[in-house]
Amino acid sequence: MPQEPSPAIEVPIRSLLPSDSPRLAGESAENVRLLAELDFPVPPLLVHRPTGRVIDGMHRLRAAELRGDETIRVQYCNGDDDDAFIQSVVSNARHGLPLTMADRKAAAARILQARPHWSDRKIAAVVALSDKTVAGVRRAQCTRVVAARVGRDGRRRPAGPPEPRDRIARMISEYPGASLRQIAKRAGVSPETVRSVRARLTAQQTSVPPVVQPFTWRAQRDPLECLRALTRDPALRATDPGRALLRALHTLAVIGPGPADLIEVVPGHDLDLFRSVAQANADAWRILADLAGRRVAA
Structure with a gap:
């Protein structure tokens, strides 16, 4: 996950290398031109110290080159190549020119290969996707299987099938006086999972649609x-x-x-x-x- 960068310093532009960017289409020439016309300081670039590659700020770097600048302010961070890519995704997903859906899905696939033990929600927080979208990318593209996954809170949990939240919600509705442990034991899940479902139901963030009998339309109409x-x-x-x-x-x-x-x-x-x-x-x-x-x- 992202590390605290060093204080900003001025370095020669020629000492920097292009980023391993999550942007599939590369930099936007129009965005570079607009940045080059700014007459006030821009945030420092984030640079991977071991390689000299720009993690965040390629548009700012290209704009400085377009203006003919010889130096630029940067902050350095450490870590391996995968750490650098993850930091690049985190930075680019949250400011500046937004990453496209294709960029974010491709980034999720790459992070899944590098960090298969990360949970869907942990990766979703990095690439700014829903955890369900990340789960779909995992099913389609990730070939590595792990016994446990690390969540956003740093805790390791078994990488089993998705929790049966709809079934838990129905049990909460059917047995309103039951304790968390009683429902957890009946559903075969942890009390914390039951607590999460109950909290969502209370806040009306999730709901279980009423059971209705299936029906068939006589014809499909426009x-x-x-x-x-x-x-x-x-x-x-x-x-x-x-x-x-x-x-x-x-x-x-x-x-x-x-x-x-x-x-x-x-x-x-x-x-x-x-x-x-x-x-x-x-x-x-x-x-x-x-x-x-x-x-x-x-």
Whole structure:
């Protein structure tokens, strides 16, 4: 994980080497040009002392070269090559020109190969992805298997299958008077896992959708055609709740870019907040769809 860098010093630009960057497309020429035009000091570069490679600040380095500068302020940090790459990802994911989704997934895959014993959440915190996305990258690309993983808190835990949180949540609902240890013993998990699920339920950060009977639509219809038909229905347009529902449906339908493009506008430090809101909305729409399906089936 990131180490405390040394105090900033001035060094010759020619002494520095390009970074092992997490940016698949390299530096942005436009960003370099804009930085070169700044007339106030920029933060020092972060440099890997053993190799002289720039860990964070390649755009600032290119801008200094473009201006014809001979020296630049840097801070040094130590560690092996993998440490340097991880530090580069941490720095680039949190400021300056944002890393793309492809950059972050590629970085996650590389860190998984170098640190397979790190938990999904620990790696997610480095690359600014969700732990579920990191888990997907692990399944698809990581060939190394470990018996235990180290979490963000530094504790080592068995690398077993995901905890059955939905089942735990149902037990909490069915046995509201049961203790953490009683539910943990019944579910075959640790009391701390039960505590986590209970806290999330209390804070309404997660929920278990109601069990509904499966249904089958008679035909798959074009969602946009369905939306147009709903919009023309006076029964919906004549009431405030109906109009509110139509506005919500239209917002989702005309949102424009695909999900992969939309997520790029969310800063890395806001991804967990965005995911919580998006998941809550997804759960609500799923419940509405299930309830509509039950009415159709009836």
